[in-house]
Amino acid sequence: MSTKKKEQAELLDTDDLDQDEEEGAASAQSPSEDTSKNLVARLSRRSDGGKPLDEADLQARLERHPKGGKLPSLERPGTAPPSPSATVVDTNPDGERYAPVNLKIQVPLYVQDWLDQQAKARGSKRWHILRALKAIGCPVEEADLYEDGRRIRGSARDRMR
Amino acid sequence: MPVISYASGKGGSCKTTSVLSVGVELAMKGGQVAVMDCDPNQHAAKFYKLFRKVQVPAGDSKRNKNAPVELSGGGSFHILPDVTEKNFASALREAQGAAAFVLLDLPGVDSKLNLIAQLNSDLVVIPLQPSRMDLDDAFRAADDVDHASTPGRYVESRFLLARWPVLGETRTTKHVRKQLEKRGDRNRSFSVPLFERTIFKEMTFSGKTPGMIDPDSNAAMNISAMTTELLQTLDDMNNRHEAVA
Numbered sequence: 249m250s251t252k253k254k255e256q257a258e259l260l261d262t263d264d265l266d267q268d269e270e271e272g273a274a275s276a277q278s279p280s281e282d283t284s285k286n287l288v289a290r291l292s293r294r295s296d297g298g299k300p301l302d303e304a305d306l307q308a309r310l311e312r313h314p315k316g317g318k319l320p321s322l323e324r325p326g327t328a329p330p331s332p333s334a335t336v337v338d339t340n341p342d343g344e345r346y347a348p349v350n351l352k353i354q355v356p357l358y359v360q361d362w363l364d365q366q367a368k369a370r371g372s373k374r375w376h377i378l379r380a381l382k383a384i385g386c387p388v389e390e391a392d393l394y395e396d397g398r399r400i401r402g403s404a405r406d407r408m409r
Numbered sequence: 410m411p412v413i414s415y416a417s418g419k420g421g422s423c424k425t426t427s428v429l430s431v432g433v434e435l436a437m438k439g440g441q442v443a444v445m446d447c448d449p450n451q452h453a454a455k456f457y458k459l460f461r462k463v464q465v466p467a468g469d470s471k472r473n474k475n476a477p478v479e480l481s482g483g484g485s486f487h488i489l490p491d492v493t494e495k496n497f498a499s500a501l502r503e504a505q506g507a508a509a510f511v512l513l514d515l516p517g518v519d520s521k522l523n524l525i526a527q528l529n530s531d532l533v534v535i536p537l538q539p540s541r542m543d544l545d546d547a548f549r550a551a552d553d554v555d556h557a558s559t560p561g562r563y564v565e566s567r568f569l570l571a572r573w574p575v576l577g578e579t580r581t582t583k584h585v586r587k588q589l590e591k592r593g594d595r596n597r598s599f600s601v602p603l604f605e606r607t608i609f610k611e612m613t614f615s616g617k618t619p620g621m622i623d624p625d626s627n628a629a630m631n632i633s634a635m636t637t638e639l640l641q642t643l644d645d646m647n648n649r650h651e652a653v654a
Contacts, residue, residue, distance in 0.1 A: 281438075285438050287640035288438045288439050291410075291509065291510070291644060292441065292509035310521075310524065310525065313524060313528070313557065315524060315553060320518075321521045321522075322494065322516060322520045323493060323494055
């Protein structure tokens with residue numbers, strides 16, 4: 249063993265720098281494949297793990313934790329939370345989609361006029377806005393992207409016939 | 410349906426490598442696995458894009474973009490990207506609805522998101538490399554987990570020795586083990602370390618875990634042994650908690 253290697257070995261409290269890599273790896277031998285597959289099956293069946301999320305309880309536990317109010321947030325101020333994936337739909341605990349909510353924003357008058365014109369030509373203002381949001385990366389579901397949700401009534405319905 | 414967080418207040422401690430290796434291994438053993446990528450760097454999500462390319466035939470890749478990747482052993486693997494404090498709840502519900510095993514890759518900093526994730530976990534795995542900095546931050550993370558349990562809602566932690574030298578124990582690794590032993594039974598360590606191997610770095614370029622490349626390789630056996638120990642730990646925890654209840 250070279251002097252440099254000896255020094256290194258001394259520092260690391262090991263004189264086995266020349267030993268085969270396999271020796272250390274021996275402790276990583278794979279146990280029976282069947283055992284692990286059985287465990288996967290058993291743990292997958294159990295219903296007691298993965299407790300359902302109780303947001304009120306979570307908030308209480310956060311407040312009780314010694315670090316609860318002291319930790320920094322990683323959220324960027326002013327940004328909307330991104331969706332975890334395009335398939336993630338905000339659902340209630342029963343798995344149903346939340347009802348649509350009203351979004352009230354102020355826009356310049358000329359924007360409103362333009363939107364009115366577009367909506368007269370095709371679709372609705374809502375459809376044009378959601379389509380534009382989707383174009384810049386907002387994960388709008390196809391199911392929410394219907395052209396016009398307005399009911400057709402009276403003389404307009406007669407004209408459709 | 411266990412929820413397992415991989416946490417540490419320090420970056421580069423092998424959280425993402427462990428989550429991806431163990432997650433895919435669980436899926437290869439037949440488990441339905443969902444990984445929530447809570448790290449703003451989104452390294453797990455980047456791996457998943459490559460993984461999908463390798464696993465899903467080209468014709469299917471667009472059609473099933475958001476579907477979990479089905480593996481030959483009957484299991485599936487899926488990653489939910491961009492999980493933040495605000496969408497954590499909906500992401501966890503989605504993950505629990507779709508998978509039996511939910512793994513959380515947390516940011517390598519102390520943050521509110523880490524705490525929220527730990528409070529919702531059954532087990533928090535704290536990887537640490539053989540270094541003083543890793544040890545200090547791992548102990549801090551373990552202390553946080555100790556405070557996360559409440560009556561009827563148990564959260565346990567285990568240290569995972571990561572990037573462990575393959576050549577054998579060194580003075581540093583022995584010292585780290587001694588420090589961990591001093592903590593006693595409160596936060597035990599897994600007996601199987603994650604060894605330092607080049608293939609774990611390659612994984613991020615190829616989208617293939619060691620078990621997918623060569624199931625008989627030392628690295629694949631390492632991951633398989635780690636996964637089995639994790640499963641045994643979860644099973645023991647369940648049995649213990651049942652006995653208490």
